[in-house]
Amino acid sequence: MCTVCGCGEGETRIEGEEGHLHPHAHPHDHSHEHTHADGTTHSHPPAGHFQRHQGDLHYGLGPAHAHAPGMSQERMVRIEQDILGKNNALAAGNRKHFAEHGLFAVNLVSSPGSGKTTLLVKTIEMLAGKAKVAVVEGDQQTSNDADRIRATGAPAIQVNTGKGCHLDAHMVGRALENLNLPDDSLLMIENVGNLVCPASFDLGEAHKVVILSVTEGEDKPLKYPDMFHAADLMLLNKVDLLPYLNFDVEKCVDYAHRVNPALTVIQVSATSGAGMEIWLDWLLNGLDLAKAGREKNVEKNVESLKQRIAELEAQLQAAVTPI
Amino acid sequence: MHEMALAEGILQIVEDAAMQQGFKRVTEVRLEIGALSGVEVDALSFCLDMVLKNSIAEGARLELDKLPGTGYCLDCGETVPVNALYEACPKCGSYQVQATGGTEMRVKDLLVE
Numbered sequence: 001m002c003t004v005c006g007c008g009e010g011e012t013r014i015e016g017e018e019g020h021l022h023p024h025a026h027p028h029d030h031s032h033e034h035t036h037a038d039g040t041t042h043s044h045p046p047a048g049h050f051q052r053h054q055g056d057l058h059y060g061l062g063p064a065h066a067h068a069p070g071m072s073q074e075r076m077v078r079i080e081q082d083i084l085g086k087n088n089a090l091a092a093g094n095r096k097h098f099a100e101h102g103l104f105a106v107n108l109v110s111s112p113g114s115g116k117t118t119l120l121v122k123t124i125e126m127l128a129g130k131a132k133v134a135v136v137e138g139d140q141q142t143s144n145d146a147d148r149i150r151a152t153g154a155p156a157i158q159v160n161t162g163k164g165c166h167l168d169a170h171m172v173g174r175a176l177e178n179l180n181l182p183d184d185s186l187l188m189i190e191n192v193g194n195l196v197c198p199a200s201f202d203l204g205e206a207h208k209v210v211i212l213s214v215t216e217g218e219d220k221p222l223k224y225p226d227m228f229h230a231a232d233l234m235l236l237n238k239v240d241l242l243p244y245l246n247f248d249v250e251k252c253v254d255y256a257h258r259v260n261p262a263l264t265v266i267q268v269s270a271t272s273g274a275g276m277e278i279w280l281d282w283l284l285n286g287l288d289l290a291k292a293g294r295e296k297n298v299e300k301n302v303e304s305l306k307q308r309i310a311e312l313e314a315q316l317q318a319a320v321t322p323i
Numbered sequence: 324m325h326e327m328a329l330a331e332g333i334l335q336i337v338e339d340a341a342m343q344q345g346f347k348r349v350t351e352v353r354l355e356i357g358a359l360s361g362v363e364v365d366a367l368s369f370c371l372d373m374v375l376k377n378s379i380a381e382g383a384r385l386e387l388d389k390l391p392g393t394g395y396c397l398d399c400g401e402t403v404p405v406n407a408l409y410e411a412c413p414k415c416g417s418y419q420v421q422a423t424g425g426t427e428m429r430v431k432d433l434l435v436e
Contacts, residue, residue: 074350074436079340083332083354083428165325197325200361225408226361229422258418259409261397 013160014174015143087201090169094204097176102184102294104287107167107203109227110211111220112193115237117145119211119270120188124152126280131287132185136175138167138192145190155179166197169204184291186283195224206286207232214238214245218252225259233264235279240269326363329428330370336430337380344435349380351434357425358392359408380433392425 082088098105110116117137124133135156137146146158157175159167172189181187189205191198199208210231212220215238221228228234234256236249253265266282268275337349352371356362368385375381392405398417405422412420 074434075346077340077344077346077433077435079336079430079432081336081430083329083336083430086332086335164328196361197328200325222409229408254418255409258411261419261421 012162012164012171014171014178015146015158084200084202087169090173091202091204094169094173094176097173098187098204098206098290099293100297101181102291103181103187104185104283104290105187105189105203105205106283106286107189107191107198107205107208108211109191109195109198109208109231110193110213111195111216111224114193114211114213114216115270116190116193116211117148119235119237119268120190121148121152122270122273122276123188123280123283124149124154126276127186127283128153130280131284132182134179134181134185134187136167136172136179136187136189138171138190140164140192155181161192165192165194166201167191167203168201172203183294184287186287195220195227199226199230206290209233209235211235211237212252212256214242214247214249214252218248219255221252221256221259228256228259228263231260231263233266233282236265236267238269238271239267239274240272326366326370327374329362329367330374333371333430334374334378334380337433338378340433341379341435346435347379348436349383349433350436351384351386352380353386353388353431353433355388355390355427355429355431357390357427358406359422359425360428362428364389384434388431390425390427392422394420394422394424396420 094105097103108116108120120135124135127133133154135146135149135154137143137149137156137158138161139145139158140161140163142160143158146156149156157178159171159175161167161171167189176187179187189203195210208227208231210227210233212234214236217223221234236252239249242249249267256263256265264282266275266278268279270276333352333354337352341347341349354367356364356367364387368387371385375383392407393402394405394412395401396403396412396415396417397419399412399415401414402423403412403414403420405420405425408422409418410420411418
């Protein structure tokens, strides 16, 4: 199984790429035999692991540089590393890339069947002419969802996680390389349908958006608190069906706020269009902020370059001025 | 949750440290797991047993430091203990509690030879 994402080895696929995306660490219990210049042949574990020096056993190479018979050289090594540190570092890289290019990235998370893809399709259609949109689609198998997105004209990359239960920052980074997004675009990342695992994996997005449909239980925020805690926005979807259901909206929103008091809630229906304008405004506002951030960055870079030129000109002036 | 992925992450951290510091055997792995991290400790322990097989940490003892959950109650303005993300403030009963601690998942230290 994969170290980074937990997927079955070799099962992650990104459209347009062959094979697995990240290297797999594996224990080396085989040895490598080789012959030295002096003709002696011996074997030792592969480089990077622990080698016996020239076939001898060196007890004195331990950290204590000594060996007392029967005494173990056990010592403590301080690590203090986040278990998800590797993913977090890759996510920070994605986040930096998004900031430099004015990309507003949202990570859409929900259980399967909440209407994520239908909502996405509707959102893209309504944003036509107002924003450049691209999509990363995460599913265990098939490119059905990416096909649905591409039918709207928006570029989309399907990431199949194989047995994996979530997208990770590395998969998103690789998908980005294949998307060639223009600056100031909206990037919608549709995560694998799963209300548990994607909560822990930062992809570098600006916000996690959790989608809950009214055909599900109103107590889902209590049952799956981690996801509702990690999200900044909740879209309560399929509200056009409320007249036919016993779904208590107030109770649901109350439960969500118990888990995350700062959670913003928008009620929407991709089918009837209810609430969609509020959702689009939220997206466009985020996109404006991302664009403003990029422009400010560019200004800052231009300023520092100008300053550098002024310094160099002053140096040049000083150098050519006759003494 | 995705305890198998976490276990593989722990092995990678251990192997990276071994490469840098040149130890050849790990006898104990100490983790810090926050009460609000979403990690199922029994599942993680089970997955680690499997993942560490044939590695330098095969058979290593697993020590778990469980860190308590804490939160800041917006209504009473105090830091309070939190057992679960959906719980009310134990002081005032308000649900306006923002988690501030206990979401950690860290490899703290190793005993090595």
